[in-house]
Amino acid sequence: MLRTKVLPRCYLSLLVPTRGLRGTARWKHSTSFEDAHNVGAPFRIPLIDFSAFRTASSPSERRRVADDIVDGFKEVGFIYLTGHGIRPDVIENVYKKSAEFFLLPQHIKDQVAWDDPRANRGYVKVGRERVTQSSDAEEIAALRKKAPDTKETMEIGRDWDPVWRNKWPEVADVPGFKDTMLQFFRTCHELHTVVMRSIALGLDLQEDFFEDKIDQQSHNLRLLSYPPVPVRLLSEEGQTRAGAHSDYGTLTLLFQDSVGGLEVQNPRTQHFQPAPPIPGTVVVNTGDLLARWSNDTLRSTLHRVVAPSTTKISNSDIREGMTPARQSIAFFCNPNFDAVIESLPACVSASKPNIYAPVTTEQYIVRRLAETYD
Numbered sequence: 001m002l003r004t005k006v007l008p009r010c011y012l013s014l015l016v017p018t019r020g021l022r023g024t025a026r027w028k029h030s031t032s033f034e035d036a037h038n039v040g041a042p043f044r045i046p047l048i049d050f051s052a053f054r055t056a057s058s059p060s061e062r063r064r065v066a067d068d069i070v071d072g073f074k075e076v077g078f079i080y081l082t083g084h085g086i087r088p089d090v091i092e093n094v095y096k097k098s099a100e101f102f103l104l105p106q107h108i109k110d111q112v113a114w115d116d117p118r119a120n121r122g123y124v125k126v127g128r129e130r131v132t133q134s135s136d137a138e139e140i141a142a143l144r145k146k147a148p149d150t151k152e153t154m155e156i157g158r159d160w161d162p163v164w165r166n167k168w169p170e171v172a173d174v175p176g177f178k179d180t181m182l183q184f185f186r187t188c189h190e191l192h193t194v195v196m197r198s199i200a201l202g203l204d205l206q207e208d209f210f211e212d213k214i215d216q217q218s219h220n221l222r223l224l225s226y227p228p229v230p231v232r233l234l235s236e237e238g239q240t241r242a243g244a245h246s247d248y249g250t251l252t253l254l255f256q257d258s259v260g261g262l263e264v265q266n267p268r269t270q271h272f273q274p275a276p277p278i279p280g281t282v283v284v285n286t287g288d289l290l291a292r293w294s295n296d297t298l299r300s301t302l303h304r305v306v307a308p309s310t311t312k313i314s315n316s317d318i319r320e321g322m323t324p325a326r327q328s329i330a331f332f333c334n335p336n337f338d339a340v341i342e343s344l345p346a347c348v349s350a351s352k353p354n355i356y357a358p359v360t361t362e363q364y365i366v367r368r369l370a371e372t373y374d
Contacts, residue, residue, distance in 0.1 A: 043266045043273050046072040047281070051083025053198050063201055070202025070298070073286045077301030078264050080281040081195075086187055088280070091255055094223075095327055097180045101154060102225040104173055112167035114155055117369035118362075119164035120220055124153045126227065150229045151305070156181050156221040185221050188253055188331040192219070195251060195284065196333075203294065204346055214250065216336040218361065226261070226305065226326035244272070244304040247287040248365050249334035254283040259326040265302040272304060289335060289364060292356045295347035337362040 046068060053065035072079040101109070106125070114122035127150075159166050159182055168178045193214065200209040244265070256262060256277040263272040264285075275283060291300035305326075335341060342358040 043076070043264075043268075045076055045078045045080060045264065045275055047080040047082065047278070048072065049083045050081045050195075050198075051085070054083065054085060054194060062198070066198040066201035069195070069198050073199070073298040075299075076264070076267065077299030078275065078283065078285045078303075080278055081284055082281050084191055084282050086191065086282070090184065090187065091329070093180055094184050094255075094329055095257070097174060097177045098154070098223040098225070098327060098329065100174045101169060101177060101223065102152060104169065108169065108173060109152075112154075112169060114167075116164075117366050119157070120365075120369055121155050121157050121164060122167040124155065126150060126152045151224055151226045153225070154223040156185065156223070158185070158217045158219070181221060181223075184329075185217075185219070185331075188221065188333075189217050189219060191253060191282075192251060192331070192333040199290075199298075203297070203344070205344070210250075210335075213335050213339045214333070218334045218337045219249075220332040220334065222330040222332060224326075224328045224330060226323075226328075228322040228325050230321050230323075244302045246300040246302055247285060247332060248289065248368050249287040249332050249361075250290040250293075251287060251333040252283075252285050253331040253333065254285070255329040256283065257327045259324050261305045261326055263304050263306055267299060267301060272302075272306075275303070287332070287334075288368075289341050289361060292341050292359070293344055293347075295343035295352060295355055297347045334365065335361045337365075 048065065048068050050065065053062050053069075056062040056065070069079060109123045110125070112123045114120070114124045156166055157164060171178070193211070196210040196214060197207045201207050254262070258277055258279075260274070260277050262275045262277075262283070264275045265272050285303065286298045286300050288300045291298055337360065339361050340358050341356075341361060341364070343354045343356060348354050
């Protein structure tokens, strides 16, 4: 039986019935946000206890959790995971070292600046990136000029890559930064691998189907800092902390601080709705390449980062007209760069023909990154 977690009412948690493989009812948590434009269609991001998969005593128990995960990705493209196995103190230390890096003087951070989409490593200053779904260079340039993303990031890849090297700050500037991030990179890869096993089961594949397609750890650990900005700026047309976009790889593991601001697009109504921070959870969403692999059986859902709700803004911030600073950590999980992504036979049928042409991970991700950055 799945274990459920009781959360404070402020997280709008509820129990909703879902159907198992043989039609037997079971229960899982979801966070529910009524769409103001369609009150009859609640938007639910499932809250799933992943420890029930990690420590399952039987194949049927693992399959039940796998079905919940795949159902969440089919319906919404996003889930919250509890029981993911990453200790809170580990995450807090990553936040601490991330904050120390972003507090460095600008000229120090600029010494490790991002410079190549093939590498996708290094520091990205505020305004340099404009995430969007557009692939038109002129349109993206215009968006970047009018409404750049109000965030700075630090991009970290696998440290043993034979071609592309990470760009590390000097040890004296941020002691322990490199070791902390490399250990967290490995930890997130391990979680990604186990979640992909659950997805394989939920798609009626062998549990290890994805193993040799994700084992090269071609991932991207992104540290994000959203500095305080005028509230009025984020109320202007088209301006957000991070523009509406989908992610590029298989999955994204997102660790949020308490400030919030993440919004997810309701696939049914196209309206954006909050995905508030829930302590102890990881937000997991489907990326474009997993959606392509599944022939859009799994959704790669648009999302963005906006000003936090007024309840998250202190009286002093309101008086000064500024949003609070925000931190997050995103681990972008990718297939091996030489992996060919094409629709799985199990996801193609006469009623649902193949949508996408084959593409390698490297071709797709490098193209999307080249379009996004200045």
